[in-house]
Amino acid sequence: MYENEMNLKLAIGLLVAAIICTAGTALALSGVASKLNSPTVCPDAAHDISGLYSWTPVGTRSENFYWRCLVCGSFWYHYYPQDVYEAWRDAFLEPSFVRDYVLLYLKNVLELKVPDPLRMNWTGGRETPLGLLGYEIYVYCADDTIVTISYPVVLPKNTVYAIKVEMNGKTVWQGTLHQRRFDELLSVDISKTINDYYCGVGVFEKGIHVIATDHDPMFPDADPSGIDWQELKAHETTKASTKDFISLVISRGDFPTGGYTIQVKSFSWLEPYPLRLRFEVNFTNPGEGVAVTEAFTNPLVLVPLGTLSPGEYEVQVHIDTYILTYDENGNPVYTLIQTFKEELWTATFIVE
Numbered sequence: 458m459y460e461n462e463m464n465l466k467l468a469i470g471l472l473v474a475a476i477i478c479t480a481g482t483a484l485a486l487s488g489v490a491s492k493l494n495s496p497t498v499c500p501d502a503a504h505d506i507s508g509l510y511s512w513t514p515v516g517t518r519s520e521n522f523y524w525r526c527l528v529c530g531s532f533w534y535h536y537y538p539q540d541v542y543e544a545w546r547d548a549f550l551e552p553s554f555v556r557d558y559v560l561l562y563l564k565n566v567l568e569l570k571v572p573d574p575l576r577m578n579w580t581g582g583r584e585t586p587l588g589l590l591g592y593e594i595y596v597y598c599a600d601d602t603i604v605t606i607s608y609p610v611v612l613p614k615n616t617v618y619a620i621k622v623e624m625n626g627k628t629v630w631q632g633t634l635h636q637r638r639f640d641e642l643l644s645v646d647i648s649k650t651i652n653d654y655y656c657g658v659g660v661f662e663k664g665i666h667v668i669a670t671d672h673d674p675m676f677p678d679a680d681p682s683g684i685d686w687q688e689l690k691a692h693e694t695t696k697a698s699t700k701d702f703i704s705l706v707i708s709r710g711d712f713p714t715g716g717y718t719i720q721v722k723s724f725s726w727l728e729p730y731p732l733r734l735r736f737e738v739n740f741t742n743p744g745e746g747v748a749v750t751e752a753f754t755n756p757l758v759l760v761p762l763g764t765l766s767p768g769e770y771e772v773q774v775h776i777d778t779y780i781l782t783y784d785e786n787g788n789p790v791y792t793l794i795q796t797f798k799e800e801l802w803t804a805t806f807i808v809e
């Protein structure tokens with residue numbers, strides 16, 4: 458009996474403590490919430506720049522003004538002092554945090570169907586291969602979701618995290634995070650490439666040319682005759698800025714006759730750092746006896762990419778070469794030239 462009474466007293470004491478504690482927390486949170494003009498009380502993040510999962514649209518006019526909690530979606534308006542803001546923006550972010558932050562961003566801002574990273578049991582971690590210096594790779598898995606994060610080892614404010622989110626074996630989002638700004642790696646629409654055979658003669662040598670212009674060379678109308686190839690050549694570079702419109706010219710160089718073609722088959726992004734753009738390209742050469750035009754040609758393809766986030770890029774062009782002949786019925790026959798080693802062209806460039 459005595460023991461039970463003690464237990465009861467203890468229980469009441471704990472209950473009172475719990476009520477006081479809850480009330481105190483609720484009071485503190487409601488204070489924050491009312492100050493921020495938001496009725497939602499978020500248990501996981503403060504609705505302030507100090508909140509772990511606070512986000513602002515960096516690079517837009519609402520930067521450091523419109524703020525959003527990526528956990529609950531609440532938003533508030535506030536200008537934080539420049540030094541406070543820069544410290545937040547430039548801080549080093551742990552890879553496991555980047556994983557959660559990007560998934561919350563995809564879920565709350567882009568409204569993609571991705572799981573809540575704060576409710577998942579993540580496994581995995583550092584997967585930097587032995588002997589690789591200068592960058593880090595982290596891979597995290599939970600259920601059917603895989604998040605890969607890689608970044609060069611540089612000053613925190615210069616760190617560009619390359620991120621890939623896969624679900625059920627498919628890439629859901631691929632992009633970068635730099636100074637709290639998310640940029641999706643653009644998908645290259647290979648149907649938007651422009652082929653040309655005559656304008657590049659004497660202009661483009663065989664290889665990959667990285668072009669940085671202040672506008673899309675195909676804008677406003679995708680009329681190939683309107684493209685100034687000489688001007689594009691004049692804008693060839695290996696170092697571009699985040700404001701530049703980047704294009705690639707992949708050229709086979711000059712041929713004394715027609716009949717040589719180039720065709721982009723596919724495009725994909727490869728990770729990790731540096732970011733690799735992989736193209737698969739078909740070359741076709743005229744076979745013996747095939748009639749060709751008697752004029753110099755330069756088979757090339759213009760691939761408009763767009764603006765890119767800062768970082769180091771490598772372009773890979775994987776080449777299959779075919780010989781074109783015709784059978785007795787006049788139908789084209791493409792014969793793949795078997796090579797001991799795959800023909801691969803590469804080029805690197807930097808965006809800063």
Ligand SMILES: [Zn+2]
Pocket residue numbers: 498499500501502503504526527528529530531
């Ligand atoms: Zn919240």
